[in-house]
Amino acid sequence: MKIDNFNFDLPETLVAKKLCNPRDGARMAVLNRKNNEIVDDYFYNIINYFEEGDLFVINNTKVFPCVLRGRKENGGLIEIKLGSRKDEYIWDCIVESARELKTGEKLFFGDNNEIIANVIERNSFDTGYLMKFDSETNIEEQIEKIGSYFFPIYLPQKIDNPEDYQTIYASEWGSMQPPVAGMHFTDELFKKAKDKNINVCNITLHIGRLDKLALQNGKMEIEEHKMYKEHYILDDDTAKLINKTKENGKRIVAIGTTAVRTLESIADEKGYVHGGEGWTDLYIYPGYKFKIIDALLSNLQPPMTTNLMLACAFGGREQVMNLYEHAVRDNYKFLEYGDCALYI
Numbered sequence: 001m002k003i004d005n006f007n008f009d010l011p012e013t014l015v016a017k018k019l020c021n022p023r024d025g026a027r028m029a030v031l032n033r034k035n036n037e038i039v040d041d042y043f044y045n046i047i048n049y050f051e052e053g054d055l056f057v058i059n060n061t062k063v064f065p066c067v068l069r070g071r072k073e074n075g076g077l078i079e080i081k082l083g084s085r086k087d088e089y090i091w092d093c094i095v096e097s098a099r100e101l102k103t104g105e106k107l108f109f110g111d112n113n114e115i116i117a118n119v120i121e122r123n124s125f126d127t128g129y130l131m132k133f134d135s136e137t138n139i140e141e142q143i144e145k146i147g148s149y150f151f152p153i154y155l156p157q158k159i160d161n162p163e164d165y166q167t168i169y170a171s172e173w174g175s176m177q178p179p180v181a182g183m184h185f186t187d188e189l190f191k192k193a194k195d196k197n198i199n200v201c202n203i204t205l206h207i208g209r210l211d212k213l214a215l216q217n218g219k220m221e222i223e224e225h226k227m228y229k230e231h232y233i234l235d236d237d238t239a240k241l242i243n244k245t246k247e248n249g250k251r252i253v254a255i256g257t258t259a260v261r262t263l264e265s266i267a268d269e270k271g272y273v274h275g276g277e278g279w280t281d282l283y284i285y286p287g288y289k290f291k292i293i294d295a296l297l298s299n300l301q302p303p304m305t306t307n308l309m310l311a312c313a314f315g316g317r318e319q320v321m322n323l324y325e326h327a328v329r330d331n332y333k334f335l336e337y338g339d340c341a342l343y344i
Contacts (some may be wrong), residue, residue: 001223001286006312007303008324015154016337019164021118027332027339029300029323036319038326040341043184046297049344052197053250055242057259059179060202062170063162065138065147066106068239070109070117078107080117081150082143083128084208084230085174089139090120094209095128107131110146115139125228127209150176155336174206174231180299180336181256201241204233205258205280224308227281232262236275242292243272251294257307260284260293260314285309286317296343300327300334315343 006045020026024044031038050056066082081094095101101119109115114137135142149165151157156295159165167182193200209228242263245252254260265280266273283306293314301308312320323341332339 003220003222003304005222005224005317006305006308006321008321008328010303010328010334011326012154014331014334016335016339017295018335019183019337020333020339022186023168023184024189025261026184028342029327029332029339030342030344031315031319031323032344033315033319036316038323040330043340044189046187046342047192047198048195049342050196050198050251050253050295053199053245053248054253055199055201055245055250056193056255057201057203057242057263058167058169058182058185058255059258059262060167060169060171060207061175061179061204061258062173063149063166063175063178064173065144065149066176067141067148067150068109068115068117069148070107070115071143072101072108073106080107080128080131081176083176083295084206084228086130089134090130090132092123092208093117093128093131096156101129110142114142114146125209125226130195132230152177152336159253169202169204170205172204172233178211178257178336179205179207179258181297181340183337184340199241201238203238203262205256205262206231207258216292222285225283225306227283227306229279229281230258230261231277231279232265232268233277234262234273234275238274239266239273241244246271246292252292253295253297254293255297257296257298260296260310263292264290284313286313288313290314297340298343299336299340300324300332300338302335306319311341311343 026043028041028043030041039179069079072078083094085091103119105119107117116134117131123130133139166178208230258276261280261282296314304323
C-alpha cells in the first residue's frame with residue numbers, strides 16, 4: 001500500500017495556531033466502528049461515551065525545552081534538538097549542519113559554557129549524532145535554563161505560556177512534543193470521570209524524533225518506513241489495573257497514539273500487560289491486529305503520517321479517511337492545537 005493512500009487536502013486555514021480555551025471546548029468527531037456512523041460533538045462530552053469501570057490510559061510525559069543553540073570549537077554557530085535520552089548523559093540529537101561533525105568534537109552551550117557536548121558518532125537514522133553531555137550542575141536544570149521549546153514550522157515559534165504546550169497532568173520530563181490528545185483534558189472533566197467511576201491511569205512514553213514519512217512524496221510503500229525507538233515506562237500497579245479492567249469486560253481507552261503504541265508494545269498475545277520499561281519502534285498501520293485497546297482518542301492528524309495510519313488501522317482506512325474528509329468540509333481544526341476524533 002502506498003503512503004499517498006493516506007493523503008487528503010488540508011487547507012492552511014484549518015491548522016489551529018493556539019490552544020482551545022477552554023481546553024475541553026474542542027470539537028470531537030466520533031466514529032462508531034460498529035455502524036460507521038460519524039457524530040459531531042464536543043470533547044467535554046467524552047464521558048457520555050463510556051461506562052463505570054472503563055479505563056482511560058493517559059501519557060504523563062512532559063515537554064522540555066529541547067532546542068539548544070551554541071557554538072562549535074571553531075566558533076561557528078550550531079543548533080541541536082535533544083531527540084531522546086539514552087542514559088543519564090547520552091542523547092540522540094537531531095542536527096542540521098552544513099558540515100559533518102567529527103567524533104570527539106565538542107559543542108558549547110550557554111553564556112558560560114554551562115553545557116558541553118561531546119560528539120560520539122552518527123546516529124542510525126542519519127538525522128544527527130549521539131552525544132555525551134557534561135555539566136557541573138544538574139543537566140536537566142541547565143537545559144531548562146538555556147533551552148528553547150521545539151515547535152513545528154506550521155505553529156507560532158514562541159509561546160506566552162509554556163503550560164499551553166503541555167497536558168495538565170504532565171509530570172515525567174523528557175519529550176520534544178506533547179501527547180496532544182491529552183491536552184483537551186481539564187480538572188473538571190477528570191472529576192466527571194471519577195464521579196462516573198471511570199478509571200484513569202498513567203503510562204509514560206517520551207516523544208522523540210519526528211518521522212519524515214510525508215516527505216517521501218507519497219510514493220514509498222508504507223512497509224518500507226521504519227519507526228524511531230522511544231522510551232516507555234509502565235509500573236506494576238498500572239499493569240494490574242489494566243489487566244483487571246480487561247478481565248471485567250470493560251474498555252481500555254487509549255488517550256493518544258503514544259498510549260496505543262506503549263500498550264500494544266507491552267501486551268502479550270492474550271492482551272495482558274506486565275510492568276516494566278523499554279524502547280519501542282512499533283509501527284502500526286492497516287492490517288495490524290490490536291491486542292488490548294478498545295477505544296482511541298486522537299487529534300486530527302496531518303496527511304501521510306504514521307499517526308494517521310495508526311488511526312486507520314484501528315478505525316478502518318476508508319472509515320477514518322471519510323471522517324477526515326467530513327472534518328475538512330465542516331471546518332474542524334487540525335494538528336497539535338486542533339480538534340480531535342474519538343473511535344469507539
